[in-house]
Amino acid sequence: MNPAHEHDESLSAFLDGELSDQQARSMIRRLGEDAVLRARYAEYCATGDILRGHRHDIPDLTDKIMAALDQEPTLLAPVKKPPNRRPMLWLAAAATAAIAWGLWSTAPRQETAVPLAAATPPSDVVPYLAAHQDYAQSVVTQPEMNYSLVSLSGAAR
Amino acid sequence: MSDREIDLQLVERVREGDKRAFGLLVEKYRRKIIRLLSRMVRDPDDLEDIAQDTFIKAYRALPQFRGDAAFYTWLYRIAVNTAKNHLVSRGKAMRTVSEQAVNDDDEPDERLVAQEIGTPETELLSKQVAIAVNEAVDALPEELRQAITLREMEGMSYEEIAEYMACPIGTVRSRIFRAREAIASKLRPILGTSKDKRW
Numbered sequence: 001m002n003p004a005h006e007h008d009e010s011l012s013a014f015l016d017g018e019l020s021d022q023q024a025r026s027m028i029r030r031l032g033e034d035a036v037l038r039a040r041y042a043e044y045c046a047t048g049d050i051l052r053g054h055r056h057d058i059p060d061l062t063d064k065i066m067a068a069l070d071q072e073p074t075l076l077a078p079v080k081k082p083p084n085r086r087p088m089l090w091l092a093a094a095a096t097a098a099i100a101w102g103l104w105s106t107a108p109r110q111e112t113a114v115p116l117a118a119a120t121p122p123s124d125v126v127p128y129l130a131a132h133q134d135y136a137q138s139v140v141t142q143p144e145m146n147y148s149l150v151s152l153s154g155a156a157r
Numbered sequence: 158m159s160d161r162e163i164d165l166q167l168v169e170r171v172r173e174g175d176k177r178a179f180g181l182l183v184e185k186y187r188r189k190i191i192r193l194l195s196r197m198v199r200d201p202d203d204l205e206d207i208a209q210d211t212f213i214k215a216y217r218a219l220p221q222f223r224g225d226a227a228f229y230t231w232l233y234r235i236a237v238n239t240a241k242n243h244l245v246s247r248g249k250a251m252r253t254v255s256e257q258a259v260n261d262d263d264e265p266d267e268r269l270v271a272q273e274i275g276t277p278e279t280e281l282l283s284k285q286v287a288i289a290v291n292e293a294v295d296a297l298p299e300e301l302r303q304a305i306t307l308r309e310m311e312g313m314s315y316e317e318i319a320e321y322m323a324c325p326i327g328t329v330r331s332r333i334f335r336a337r338e339a340i341a342s343k344l345r346p347i348l349g350t351s352k353d354k355r356w
Contacts, residue, residue, distance in 0.1 A: 008334065008338070009330065009331065009334040012330070012333055012334040012337050013315075013330050013333075013334070014163070016308060016314075016315065016333065017158060017159045017160040017162075017163060018314070018315050018330065019158060020158065021158045021162075023158075024158035024162075024163060024166065025158075025166065028163075028166055028167065028170060028178065028181075031177070031178075031181060032170070032175055032177045032178060038177070038180070038181070040341075041181065041184060042184050043337075043341040043344060043345065043348070044337050044341060045184050045185050045188075046188070046341075046344060046348055047290070047309075047337050047340045047341050047344065048309045049188040049189070050188075050286055050287070050290045050344070051290065051294070051305070051306075051309040051310060051340075052309060052310060054188035054189055054191075054192050055188075055283045055286055055287050056188065056191050056192055056195055056279065056283055057187070057188055057191060057279065057282065057283070057286075058187070058191055058204070058205050058208060058279065059279070059282070059349070061183070061187050061191075061205070061208060061209070062180055062183045062184050062187060064209060065180075065183050065209055065212045065213065066176070066179075066180050066183070068209060068213055069176055069179065069213065069216055070176075072213070072216060072217070074174045074176065075171055075172055075174065075216070075219055075220060
């Protein structure tokens with residue numbers, strides 16, 4: 001099959017909507033550049049219309065219309081602006097921050113364990129701690145609180 | 158790419174400044190529009206004016222075409238409105254045709270419409286074309302005639318035709334192409350289409 005013949009067969013398939021998207025776009029480009037191919041296109045359109053019974057025509061109508069369009073300004077529709085992505089960026093940043101905070105706050109701590117009650121308190125505060133342990137939050141287990149109750153006067157009960 | 162998607166691609170090309178892409182749309186739909194308008198107007202000169210105006214208005218309005226409807230449906234409405242306005246502005250009556258025949262987007266019922274009009278020259282041309290096509294189709298080998306008929310008149314896809322004719326899709330593609338070429342070669346001298354098309 002020679003290249004011109006192949007183009008014509010592709011054109012025939014194009015008219016039937018049987019080319020892939022890429023092939024169809026390529027064919028549209030070629031039709032814009034190749035007057036011979038456009039003439040074929042016109043013949044194939046006529047063939048289909050006539051077979052379907054659309055036999056009435058106005059000779060050279062397309063040429064007349066295209067000549068009239070030469071007087072018209074070229075259409076250059078405004079290019080569609082890409083949607084404003086800024087709100088989406090903020091939303092994405094906020095979501096990322098929320099997820100990061102959530103992970104951070106629920107992750108088990110790898111902090112160095114500080115044995116709060118394991119350190120031996122200075123001897124002068126022992127009676128004070130013993131006297132107030134009922135009001136303190138229990139951060140250490142009972143066995144670690146080996147303080148005995150004392151009286152305010154310092155005597156052990 | 159489907160027929161509708163091809164039209165959208167062509168519209169996009171026109172919007173990008175490619176006027177020739179609009180020529181492809183004109184070539185594709187001119188006979189359908191002429192057929193529609195010939196049911197609405199009596200005077201062949203009006204018919205030509207309205208047909209031209211229809212396509213020029215469509216070109217100007219293309220930036221507003223959103224693609225919600227098929228391109229032909231959109232063009233059809235422009236043609237009907239252009240014809241009505243044209244006739245009202247000249248104080249002429251529309252041909253007595255069924256409103257349904259004009260307003261339906263689908264192919265109207267042939268029984269509902271008035272006969273198409275044309276000048277003696279276009280009538281003669283139409284007859285010559287019809288005879289040439291009939292002769293060309295009759296002369297086709299059976300498998301080509303069947304393939305082109307199923308495609309053009311029944312609107313079947315290549316896949317459907319391949320199944321119906323029990324042959325590969327590539328064979329269907331080739332048969333349809335060869336049938337088109339054979340018919341086009343008979344029409345070429347009558348239609349005056351040539352390889353040095355002006356637009």
